[in-house]
Structure formats: structure tokens, C-alpha cells
Amino acid sequence: MRKILLILIVSSLFSCRKDVGPQTNNNSTENETFHDVLIACEGNFGTGNGSLSIYSSSAKETLNNYFNQENNYPLGDVVQSIASIDENLYIVVNNSGKIEIIDSTNYLSQGVIAGFTSPREIAKIDNDKAYVTDLYSNSVQVVDLTTRNIISSIAVSGWTEAILVRNNYAYVSCPGASLIYKIDISSHELIDSISTASSPLDLVLDKNNKLWVVCSGNWGANDGTLESINLNTFVNEQVIQLNSSASELCISNDLDKLYWLDNGVNYLDVDQTSIINSIVPSGAGFFYGLGIHPNSNDIYISDAIDFVQAGKLYRYNSQGEALDSTTLGINPHAIFFK
Amino acid sequence: MIKKLVLKYFFCSLILILAIQNMFSQSDTLFEHTVFDYKIEEGVNTFSVIEVDSSSLAKYFGQTTEELLGKSNGLFVKQYGAGNLATLSIRGSSANQTQVFWNGIPVNTASIGVTDLTLLPIDFYNSLLIKKGGASLSCGSGGIGGAVCLNSNSFFKKGITLSAQQVLGSFGIKRTILKMNYSTGKINFVTGYLHRFSLNNFSYKDISSPNEQYVSRENASINQHFFMQEIGWFINKKSQIEFKLNYLNSWRQIPSIIGATNNGEFQNDQQIKTLIGFKNISNNLRHDLKIGFVNEVMNYNDTALGIFSNFNISSFHTNYRVTRDLKSVNGRIQAFLMIREDVAESDYYSEISNQNTSSLFVKWEQKINKTEYHLALRQELLDFNFLSPNPSIGVKKSFFKNGKWNSEINASKTSRIPTLNDRFWVPGGDPNLLPENGFEIENNNRIYLSDNLMFSSSIFFGRTSNWIIWHPMNNGLWSPENVKEVQRYGLESKLEFEASLKDVNFELDMQYNYLNATTIHSFNINDASINKQLIYVPAHQTQLDVELAFKKVRIFYSQSLVGSVYIDVENNSYLPYYFPADIGIDWSSNFITGKQLVAGLKIINLFNEDYHIVANRPMPGTHFLINLKINLKK
Numbered sequence: 010m011r012k013i014l015l016i017l018i019v020s021s022l023f024s025c026r027k028d029v030g031p032q033t034n035n036n037s038t039e040n041e042t043f044h045d046v047l048i049a050c051e052g053n054f055g056t057g058n059g060s061l062s063i064y065s066s067s068a069k070e071t072l073n074n075y076f077n078q079e080n081n082y083p084l085g086d087v088v089q090s091i092a093s094i095d096e097n098l099y100i101v102v103n104n105s106g107k108i109e110i111i112d113s114t115n116y117l118s119q120g121v122i123a124g125f126t127s128p129r130e131i132a133k134i135d136n137d138k139a140y141v142t143d144l145y146s147n148s149v150q151v152v153d154l155t156t157r158n159i160i161s162s163i164a165v166s167g168w169t170e171a172i173l174v175r176n177n178y179a180y181v182s183c184p185g186a187s188l189i190y191k192i193d194i195s196s197h198e199l200i201d202s203i204s205t206a207s208s209p210l211d212l213v214l215d216k217n218n219k220l221w222v223v224c225s226g227n228w229g230a231n232d233g234t235l236e237s238i239n240l241n242t243f244v245n246e247q248v249i250q251l252n253s254s255a256s257e258l259c260i261s262n263d264l265d266k267l268y269w270l271d272n273g274v275n276y277l278d279v280d281q282t283s284i285i286n287s288i289v290p291s292g293a294g295f296f297y298g299l300g301i302h303p304n305s306n307d308i309y310i311s312d313a314i315d316f317v318q319a320g321k322l323y324r325y326n327s328q329g330e331a332l333d334s335t336t337l338g339i340n341p342h343a344i345f346f347k
Numbered sequence: 348m349i350k351k352l353v354l355k356y357f358f359c360s361l362i363l364i365l366a367i368q369n370m371f372s373q374s375d376t377l378f379e380h381t382v383f384d385y386k387i388e389e390g391v392n393t394f395s396v397i398e399v400d401s402s403s404l405a406k407y408f409g410q411t412t413e414e415l416l417g418k419s420n421g422l423f424v425k426q427y428g429a430g431n432l433a434t435l436s437i438r439g440s441s442a443n444q445t446q447v448f449w450n451g452i453p454v455n456t457a458s459i460g461v462t463d464l465t466l467l468p469i470d471f472y473n474s475l476l477i478k479k480g481g482a483s484l485s486c487g488s489g490g491i492g493g494a495v496c497l498n499s500n501s502f503f504k505k506g507i508t509l510s511a512q513q514v515l516g517s518f519g520i521k522r523t524i525l526k527m528n529y530s531t532g533k534i535n536f537v538t539g540y541l542h543r544f545s546l547n548n549f550s551y552k553d554i555s556s557p558n559e560q561y562v563s564r565e566n567a568s569i570n571q572h573f574f575m576q577e578i579g580w581f582i583n584k585k586s587q588i589e590f591k592l593n594y595l596n597s598w599r600q601i602p603s604i605i606g607a608t609n610n611g612e613f614q615n616d617q618q619i620k621t622l623i624g625f626k627n628i629s630n631n632l633r634h635d636l637k638i639g640f641v642n643e644v645m646n647y648n649d650t651a652l653g654i655f656s657n658f659n660i661s662s663f664h665t666n667y668r669v670t671r672d673l674k675s676v677n678g679r680i681q682a683f684l685m686i687r688e689d690v691a692e693s694d695y696y697s698e699i700s701n702q703n704t705s706s707l708f709v710k711w712e713q714k715i716n717k718t719e720y721h722l723a724l725r726q727e728l729l730d731f732n733f734l735s736p737n738p739s740i741g742v743k744k745s746f747f748k749n750g751k752w753n754s755e756i757n758a759s760k761t762s763r764i765p766t767l768n769d770r771f772w773v774p775g776g777d778p779n780l781l782p783e784n785g786f787e788i789e790n791n792n793r794i795y796l797s798d799n800l801m802f803s804s805s806i807f808f809g810r811t812s813n814w815i816i817w818h819p820m821n822n823g824l825w826s827p828e829n830v831k832e833v834q835r836y837g838l839e840s841k842l843e844f845e846a847s848l849k850d851v852n853f854e855l856d857m858q859y860n861y862l863n864a865t866t867i868h869s870f871n872i873n874d875a876s877i878n879k880q881l882i883y884v885p886a887h888q889t890q891l892d893v894e895l896a897f898k899k900v901r902i903f904y905s906q907s908l909v910g911s912v913y914i915d916v917e918n919n920s921y922l923p924y925y926f927p928a929d930i931g932i933d934w935s936s937n938f939i940t941g942k943q944l945v946a947g948l949k950i951i952n953l954f955n956e957d958y959h960i961v962a963n964r965p966m967p968g969t970h971f972l973i974n975l976k977i978n979l980k981k
Contacts, residue, residue, distance in 0.1 A: 030554040031920055031921070056963065058914070080557065106608035127608075315816075
């Protein structure tokens, strides 16, 4: 009986408070370095291991899992995108149906906007409101940035992805319906739409005030396109066949060169659209995200490798020469510059 | 298409049956009992097998297969939360490298190759065998890690027994089990029904919130009905026919992970397992023929996102085993033929997919004095194409008087054929994938230190090549490839002690397992998993079970310790160890005028430990089960 008692006592000792749930060996050190590049690491769907990595292009320093480290709770499931609104960063966490708001300097949580179905991107439309696109809700959500609530929604058809706000309108890509929507941001009314090739994704505005959209095309069909839209007439002016499945459209700081992922990185001059240039060849892994640094025009590529292990960030200069690489979290995707 | 396949299949089976019938017509040898010892028939003597018999199974009143296996030596059950998917890993293998057999019929789903343990009602079986590594070769293919064999055997003792059991517990747990066994001595009927219901609305620590508050689990309820019918016909002392049927209808909600949106997901599974078996002994030959049919229908719904998926998979099985004892040389020879045809229909296959897997297993066993050895070979065919053969060899020797020390050495090669999803999923499936191949060497020792103290241990080493991994291709599509080679080695040890003093019986079992399972080679450039422990493979596991029985009362205590597991391939993140304990008491009355009452109380997770077996899928804290059972016999 004494033995049993002893076992019970030992058991109860072992059952004292301990860590619960996923833990990460933090190999990062905090210091005063300014980290100008943020990478949304999606993590694996349904496992809750999404994270935020931050990188300093001057000190070449990377801190992984930084949201968790600073706030003592995980960021969530599928970290989708990052946007800067006023003094804060808004991190869209897709499968957690929420947007985490953090201070852009110290990364401490400032609150959460919850209640989304499957949010993708957020963009500020006026002083106190923002639009949020969604994979499944068949709507664009209107968010009050002061109360941090969803206040209304704009009905659309299917998956909505990128948002670009220009003058009094928000342009929203709709990959599910192969449309670009034009929404009046005063009345929150859908006023027009234009058809594109299959799966329009990212939107950028060039120096000529043209809206460019990259369409990844049908899955596995290599029929992606780059298309330009005249914002005055809201007419599709140019369709460039890429014969590939393109994605991740970005633009240089002078708004004159378009970059996109097509296994490797390609670009074209917005005034010479007949010539497509390859600047970074495809690597051994899987290029998943792309960003062009607004100051240096350096090319940043996130590599998901096999979508299971920790990914990589590669940095090239604007001539395509390799500068640096570092290890990130799992499935690094969206690249954001502060 | 399906009709043609079914006809083709049954035509082949008919020819086989007629051929066997012809052999039986010559039978003239008497024997005492037609019920084969399946452990001998379906096993290999030099391999150690863990058996959980009916009396041990009875201790798990109203509990589930995954709870039982989770406490067994060298096994790890990956449970996605109470009531939800639970898969089994033996010696660090993946879930689809562990095969489950129901009365000799393989029941791993052909689409993804795994068995959900929560859909196996332990109350319907009277024996469970765990066969590790090459020991599974004698049952079927695909058991690189090993196999679990669930058996329900026919007993022809004249009379009728009835049992009605009700289990009530926390979180709305209700389990009702009704079972009837009637035998005329010649014909035996067993009928069973099990209903499991649970809300599973336990509270858990929400680690996704800044203040880690406790919240109630949502969308986690289950409602499952199981039905069994068995009919055995004791034709004569040489022959026996049996019919077995298991049916289940399972509805369960699928809770989201901590921190994700609750999408109101649920899954409905319907499964029918049937077999007709014929056993006969003639001319020193023992024949065992089984014809089985398994149908699984799975519907998955994500109500919030409007995602629905359906699978309908049918498997047709013919197993024929013939064994001959050669008493003059103290040997035994056996041939075992398996033919399996899988037919699957899904939105994710371009057309109805089917594959034929056949195999022939032959073994020779002989005992010379205190030494036994075996030689065996398993030859697999996939769609009638020969795959590389899987041989095994083993020696078992007894030392000291009365065989107080038994030692075994076995070496075996195993393989696993790709699943239907691996081969036919659209997009990405690859019909030309190679089977995974493994080999394993093991040494088992069993030492009786005294009459009531026994120590057993196993050390093993193995490698598996052509490990199949799904990963993205350059066009963005995911596809399976034969990518990795994995090495596994480890130690399993167990100490069993039993003592009796007058009416008091005391039992103590202690286990410790060590397991190292790492990727040693990969065709992926920059594969960060090289030389790292596989995810969800605990390096250390211990188990302590104590039982004290006094007359009609039994008190038991069970303490597990599962070491931390890595949850990413680079071994940067992990789940902490967990240390749950269970305690229980039960009381059984004597049979008085054919009636017996059994009552019990069990406290699970006694110390209310917060833990996850799978990341962000919480397990319940302290909860109770109350059991009341009435047995009637005449």
C-alpha cells in the first residue's frame, strides 16, 4: 500500500503545471535592430503553426516566430497577409478567421478583429474603415477600424483576394469568378466589374495609372496572363499571355517594372510589354512569395521548399545577383516592407 | 464497371472454393475441436505477439480500442481529440504502415491506407493481437510497422448468455452495449449492438488567447451505432462454417483546432464488414477459407465553407490458408493465399478506380529440442505484376530448465503498396509509384525471474526506403513521390509481477520504450529532416499498471508517461510530455440463479492534466465513467 501511495505522490508531482500545446525552441535574440521586412509564414493548414518572421536587410538578422515570442500566444492557423494601417500592422490569419493588430514598432498585440469566414487581405479605404476580402464568404467585409468590428458586407460572387484603393474606388480581384470588381467606397456599393483570364490575383498600379493584374490561369494549364486595365474607362487594355501559371505580382519603386513569380522571377517594363525578362531562375525548392523592396528595389523571394519544413528567404539585387538568404518559419508567403 | 469486377472476382473465388471442396471430400481424420488456434495458425512461432484476451478486454468496459492500444508496449496512438480520428503507429512507423485485420480480413481503408481506431468497437471482439514488424507478414501485407488483429471467435458451448451494459460519464458520455450469445451446441448465434454518444463539450485551456482562459469544446459530439451478427455452424468435428457481419453508422462533428474558426464540420461513416469462413481438417491438413466484403462510405461536410466530399470504397477478399503438421520432424508447413480487389468511387478520382493486390505467403517452422526456427516468404502482386518478395527468418531458443529464458532473433523484409489516393487522386496521383520497402531485425527475450516475476524486452533495428511523401511539383500541383529512407531502432521492455495472498491478488506491470526514428536519406534537395526524429514519434514512453483484486472487488491504477514529440521536421517545435493517470474500481457479484451484476467507476485523467496528443487538439481533463452490467446465462 505504501508503494501505491508513493506512486500517487510521485504522479501528482509530475502532474504539476507544465507547458500545454505546441512549444518552439526560440533561437532568436531580441535587440534594437530595425527589421524592415516582415514575412507571413502560413504554417500548415489545420495545425495552427502559422508565424511571423522579421528580417533586417541592413543587419541581415532574422527573428522567427516573433509574434508568439513577444505576445506569448500563437498567431494562428494560416497567416495570410500583412498590411500597414496608421501606426499598426494588421496580420490577416485566414483559417483562424481573424485579423491580429500589432504595434508596428514593438509588435505587441493591440487587439483583434474576429468573426471572418476565411479572410485574405485587408486595405484601408478611409479614416476609420477598411475592406477585407474572403475566400468563402461571398462578400467583401467592411470593418470599422475604431470599434474593430465587422459593420457590413458587400455581396460578391465567390473568392475575393487583392484590394487596391484608388480615389473613390476599391478594385477587388475575384479569382473564383475571374472578375475585377469596382466598389464605391463611399456607398460600399458594387458598381462595376470586368472579366479577366482565369484566377486574377494580385493588383498593382503603375506609373501610367494603369491597374495591372496577374491571372494564374486554370490549374495546371499554364495559361496565366498579365492584364492592364485603364482605370478611367475601366476597360481591359492589354492581355499578355505568359504560357505559365504566374502569381505574386509586384512593382518596382519607380512604378515602371512589373515582377512576378513564374517558377523563377520574371519582369517587364510597363512601357515595353513585348519583352519578358527572366531575372531569377527557379530554385530547387518552391518559390511561394515575392516582394520588391520599396527603397532598394532588391528582390525578396520566399521559398516554401516542400511545404513541410521551415522555408527560406532569398534576397537578390535589382540586377538579379544573389545577396543573402535566411531561414524562416513554415510556408513563408506574403512579404511586407515597413 | 463495378458489376464486371464483382463478377470477375466471384468467379475466381468460386473456382478456388470448388477446388478446396474437392480436397475436403477426401477428409477422414478425426480431431477434437474444429476451432483453430488462430495464434498458431495465423502467426509465426519465433515472433513475439502481444495478446489482449477477453478477460483483459473486459477491463476496458465501454472504452475504446484507441484507449486500450495507447497503453500497449511499443505503440503510439495519435488521437485528434476525444471521439475523433485516432491512428496507430508501431515502432515509429506511419499510420498507413500499420495494418488492422478483422478476423483475418484487412480493413485499412484503401483510399488513404489507415484505420480509424475509434470505429473499431472493442466490445465486439474477444481477442486482440499486436504483431510488430515482420510478425505481420503472416497476416497480410503493408505492415511495415506491424499489425493489429481483432478476432471474434465462435464458441459452441450449449446455452444462452445475455449481457446488457450501460456506461454513463462526463461530457454526456452514454454507451449502451447489448450482447446475446445462443448456442445449441451445433449452431451458435452472437448478436451485439453498441451505441456511443458523447457531447465532448469538455473545457480546455485556449492557448490561442492572450489570457489562456478555459473554454468549452464546441462541435465535438459523436453519435455512433454498431451492430454485429455472427452465426457459426459446427458441422462436425472436422468442419465448421461461420458468418460474421459488422455494421457501423458513425456521425461525428469535427472540432476545429484551437485558434481556428469553427466551420461546423462533420463526418458520416457507414461501414459493412462481412465474411463467410470455412474451416476443415483432413489428412493432417488444416484448411481455412474466408471470403470477405468490406464497404465504406464516407461523407465529409464543411457547412460554413460549403465543402463536401464523398468516398465509396468496396473491397473483396478471398483468403485461403492451408497448414500441415509434419509430426515426424516436428515441423509445420503453411501456404496462405490472399486475393483482394478494391473498387473506389470519389469526386477526387477521374473514374472508378480499382486495384488488385494478391499475395502468397509460405512458411516452414520446425522445433528441434529447445530450438525453433522459421523460414517464410511473402510474394506480393499489384495488378498481377510481381513485386519484390518479402522473406523472413527467425530462431527461438529456450534456455535453462522449464524454458525460463526464451530468446528470439528474427529478420524480415516488409513492404507497403501505395494507396488508391497515392495512385489515382486527381490531380497529382501517380499510378507508377513504387511500394515502400522495409527490413527489420529484432531480438526478443522473455525471462522468468521467479514464478511471479517476468521480464521481457525487445531490441529492433530497421530501415524503410521509398517512403511516400506528397509534395508540390513545379506546376503547383501536389503529387506523391518515393522520397525518403527512414531508420528506426529502439528498445521495448516490460516487467510483470503477480502475487496472491489468500483472497488478495496483486498485479504490477511496468513498461519502458525507447525509439529513435530518423530520416537518413532524401531525394529532396535541402531536405531539413535528415538525421532528425520523425514528427509525432515519442522517443520515450513508460506505462505503469497496478491492480489489486480482493474477492469480488478490483481496484486498478494506470499511469502513462509519453515523452515530448516533435511537430516539425526540423525538430524546432514540440509538444511537451504528458502524464495522464486513470484509476478505477469494479465489483462483480457471483452468478446467482444465472444472474450476475457488475458495477464500476473509473476516473480518467485523474490529475486533470492539460495535454495535447496532436498539436492544438486538446484532450479532456478529469472525467468519470460509471458502468453497470447485467449478465444472464442459462
